[in-house]
Amino acid sequence: MASTEAINVQRLDAFTTQAQAQLQQLVEDSHWNQLAADWALFFSLGTLYVVRDGGGVIVGSGAVLPMGSSLGDAAPVSWISMILVSPKQRGHGLGRAVFGRCLAQVTAEGRIPMLDATPEGEALYVQFGFEPTWGFTRWRRPPRERVMAHCPAEDSTEHLLQLDSEALGFDRRVLLSGIASRVGSRCVHHADASALLRQGRTAVHIGPMHATEEADGAALLHAVAAAVSDVLVVDVPKGRCLMEAALKADGFTPERSFVRMVLSKGLKLPPTKTEIVQAVAGPEYA
Template sequence: MADTEPVAIVELGVNDAPGGFALSTEARWNQNEADWRFFLTNGIVFGVRDGTHLVATAALLPYSAGNAWISMVLVTERWRRRGIATRLVDACLDAARQRGLTTWLDATPAGATVYGPLGFAPTLQLRRLRLEHSTHATSTTLANFDIDTFSARDRRAMGFERNALLAEFGARTGSRVVSCGNAMALVRDGRIARHIGPLFADSAADALMLANAISQSESGPLLIDAIASQEQFIVGLTGAGWNIERPFQRMRFGRATAQSEELPFAVAGPEFG
């Protein structure tokens, strides 16, 4: 299709999960096909096709208390620099306005320069860290934790509930909700690495003890999206062999609808908040 031809934005369905997965795989993101099915089943996902081939996406995932997350803004290489990503985000914002939703997103530094002029305001910052192989041993024992108690703590951290998301995560093959002392975290599969988060704790020392215990119980690479202001936790992770891959900027469009009661140490991921 020529650059000058109009681009039609369509709403996608669950059968588009393989096409969305192909786009995030091209971008070398960590989402798996189960993540795409969740977005397409529980959210509003817009896309652009070249014939039957999906070439761009953006998703709006509603949560409770008038909140929603925008993510999965992807355009295949050949279709970039045509303004498609901006149009897809506008479609998500229009859908959110129609439903009275405050929208959030976690942007890369390049993305933040695009979303700022659209009206998004920065809130907190994240740091994505990766661990290839654990560099130290620990004798800490992990305990399994129930998803309802975990969801209640997530609600205090977010200011709104995400029970459907966390229950779906917890029910997936390979997922674990684990605790160590008063720290707790969810561990789940990704395409290229297992992901830790959300992670809650009463102190950085407790959060680090849990992260270390998880790393010792896992055999493959791990990712974690830590809150940047939890500096002691991040320093502890890097000292244990984790490497900072990239920053993310959390941004909000519209007024805050709820106040969080605690700051987590790590989040569910930039695509989920």
């Protein structure tokens, strides 16, 4: 275990063009899908922590994003994400240090820390007492030369937002509205299924997608895949047979696994209806 005592984790106070470029370099180095607009959202709605090298360049990051109020008398949740370390600096305790700082903020605020972990991240988070809840798989589809159909009708986000708070047990209205209002984002629907599409660095991200009937989610996924020529990614909870059949039929292949983790420490967890979730918003957004 690397010592983290000498590592200086700083709260990012100014979202300068330079900081934005250095943070985005971390995303590119890890082949993740976020855009500068995502960092801007973390900065405006939450807190960013960074570690810099001797020359002042950001080589490690972490984000804390407070979710809106939880349903009933459950404790509020904060999402921890963007735990990224520059490949050349890995293995020296930077990841542990920046994650520890994010966690300290969430704990001090009396909120429940939650996150979606990659396998590398999971090994770190269990050491802080985080426990796995459920998992999902990232699927990717290569680009298509031409599309055969129109995208399903654009919808207001209202139905999606209603299903979203029912599914997760907390309110993400501000966050999802921020993503939905970006250039290139759109909300699509089919029957009872509703989903958000947003531009990413390497692919268009489908999610969150919610539906009370999985079959409606699978039909919406199929319609989006038929209408969008760009590379697509979608994060689907494990065990969704109809969704997985639609993914395979539409040329998606599984890329990596994530596990949703929580450290409740006796706080009351929000009530969830995870069966409504057909695709998550992404590991960085819950």
